[in-house]
Structure formats: structure tokens, C-alpha cells
Amino acid sequence: xxASPQAGLAILISGRGSNMQAFIDACxxxxxxxxxxxxxxxxxDAAGLQRAAQAGIATCSIDHRLYTSREAFDQALVDCLAHxxxxxxxxxxxxxxxxxxxxxxxSGRLLNIHPSLLPKYPxxxxxxxALDAGDKEAGVTVHFxxxxxxxxxxxxxxxxxxxxxxxxxxLAARVILQEHVIYPLAAQWFLQGRLQLRDGAAFMDxxxxxxxxxxxxxxxx
Ligand code: NHR
Ligand code: GAR
Numbered sequence: 001x002x003a004s005p006q007a008g009l010a011i012l013i014s015g016r017g018s019n020m021q022a023f024i025d026a027c028x029x030x031x032x033x034x035x036x037x038x039x040x041x042x043x044x045d046a047a048g049l050q051r052a053a054q055a056g057i058a059t060c061s062i063d064h065r066l067y068t069s070r071e072a073f074d075q076a077l078v079d080c081l082a083h084x085x086x087x088x089x090x091x092x093x094x095x096x097x098x099x100x101x102x103x104x105x106x107s108g109r110l111l112n113i114h115p116s117l118l119p120k121y122p123x124x125x126x127x128x129x130a131l132d133a134g135d136k137e138a139g140v141t142v143h144f145x146x147x148x149x150x151x152x153x154x155x156x157x158x159x160x161x162x163x164x165x166x167x168x169x170x171l172a173a174r175v176i177l178q179e180h181v182i183y184p185l186a187a188q189w190f191l192q193g194r195l196q197l198r199d200g201a202a203f204m205d206x207x208x209x210x211x212x213x214x215x216x217x218x219x220x221x
Contacts, residue, residue, distance in 0.1 A: 005085075006034055007035070007191045008034070008037040008084060008085035009034050009037060009086070009087070009088050009089075009090055010039075010086045011023060011038075011039045011090045011092050012040050012077070012089065012090065013039060013040070013043075013046055013093055014094050015043065015048060015095070016046070016047045017046065017051050017092065018048075018176060019090075019092035019093055019176075019180065020039060020048050020051070020052060020090075021048075021180075022180035023187070024051075024055050026187075026188075031184060032184045032191075033191060034088075034187065034191055036052075036057050037084035037086055038059065038060055038080070038081070038083075039057050039059050040062060040081075041059070041060075041061050042061075042073070042095070042096050043061075043095075044061040044063050048093075049061060062077060064096055070096075070097070070098075071099050071101045074098055074099050075101055078102055081106075086106075087109065088109050088111065088187060089106050089111070090111055090187060091112040092113065099147070103145060107146075110144065111142055111186060111187065112143055112145045112150070112152070113179055113183045114126070114141050115127065115140050115172070115176075116139065116140070116141065117138065117141060117157060117159060117212065118141040118212065119154075119212070122149055122150030123149065123150060126138075127168045127172050127175070130171070131162065131166060131168065131171065135162055136162055137159045137162055138159070138162055138171055138174075138175060139157060139158050139159040139160055139175065140175050140178050140179050141154045141157045142155045142182055142183055143155055143202075144197045144202055152197075153201055153202035153209065154202070155189075155202055155209060156182050156186045156213050156214050156216055157212055157213035157214070157215055157216060158179075158215075158216040161174075178216070181216070182216045
């Protein structure tokens, strides 16, 4: 019997790539049944590019500053991905807003992790905004990407407490530990065929997912 070929992932990064590393680790350990086909960065200096190359993964640097429009940059991303087997695209700390030129061809197989309890705090500086608002908890959400920034339907969400004396760095450090757990888990669900985007709404095992995503608990699997 021949084993079916492993699913291919493309991971888009802009920075240090700790979420990308979590995917590398999850693939190595078998928690995620996939192969990382390519890691792409818009930032040629992203530390994550070196980490990926060291792990033997193909890398591609596409500097957005060399393109005259967002659409032209997005087309370069599409052209790059065409060279690799890609079942699922993972935005992992990717900092460029994407246009339909990229989103349309990957719609329904494009995920992002956003460091807030969406629909709270789309956009940037989420931890500082949660602190400034006096929130008691913060967190992170994996969602399908749609053209509306951080507006695609949530899939999986993890919460952490905000503790007295927290600053942005302390809170970010608590949140990122959760990111590294829930993002590969959501990807595994997707590759098992359990997650779907239909008419702008997200489904898990055929059931509509709540507006804030499935709440992650340690026993969530
Ligand atoms: N693109 C679309 N269309 N929809 C989403 O939901 C997206 C997306 C691209 C990236 C990640 C997102 C996040 O999780 C993401 C989601 C970048 C910005 C941003 O303002 C905002 C949100 C996210 C990513 N980027 C600036 C820009 O002009 C650049 C900021 C910088 O370089 O520091 O693209 O938070
Ligand atoms: C993560 O906290 C991720 O949620 C966030 O950036 C960090 C990237 O860390 N993403 C965004 O803010 C997207 N705009 P990493 O490079 O170590 O994975």
C-alpha cells in the first residue's frame, strides 16, 4: 500500500518566526501530519528565514519595498507559491496586509494567528490596547483570512489572564506560549478536513463555529 503524500504547508513570516518554529516542531513530533514546503518572508532580514534554512526548508525572500503596488507584491507571492505543493497557507507574524490578488486563489486554505481575543482589537498593538482598556484577560485567535483585516471567521481561541503589573512584553510572553499550541492544532484540524470556510462562515465537523472561535482548553483536541 502506498502512503498518501503528506500535505504541504507554506508559511509566511516577517520576523523572528517563533510560530514557524512551532510548526517545524509539530511536524517533527508528528502532532502535525504535514511537510513545510516553503517559508516566505517580505522582510529579507527576518530571523525566521535563517531558522527555516537551518531546518532544511526552502526559503524565499520577497521584499515588498521593491514593488510599486500591494497587488504586484501579492502576485509575486502567488508566483512563488506556484512552485511548491501547498495545501494550506499559514500567516505567522506576517505583517503585510494582503489584497484579493493573493487571498482569492487561497481562500478557504489561508489561516492567520492574531494576538487578541477577536473580534476585540483587530489591527496592531493588541496587547497595549488590552492593557490600556483595563481588560482582565487577553489572548489569541486563529482565523480564516478574508479581505477584511482580521475580520475572517475565528476558528480557535485561547485566553490568558492579565496580571497586576503586566506590561506589553510580559503579556506578549504569556500569549505566545498559547499561540505555539493552538496554531499547529488548528492546522492539523484543517488538514484532517474538519475545518471549512463556507459563504464567509467557519465550520468544524460540519457545525457552525461560535463568533469567537472554539475556546481552547488543554483537553481540546
Ligand atoms: N490581509 C488580509 N487581507 N486580511 C487579514 O485578516 C490579514 C491580512 C494580512 C495580514 C495579519 C494581521 C494580524 O494578525 C494579517 C491578516 C499586518 C497589519 C498591518 O497593518 C495588520 C494586521 C495584520 C498584519 N500592516 C501594515 C501594512 O501596511 C504594515 C505594518 C508593519 O510593517 O509594521 O501592511 O495582526
Ligand atoms: C505573534 O505574536 C503573532 O501573533 C503576531 O506577531 C507575533 C509573531 O511572532 N502577529 C501579528 O501581530 C500579525 N500582525 P513570531 O514571528 O515569533 O511568530
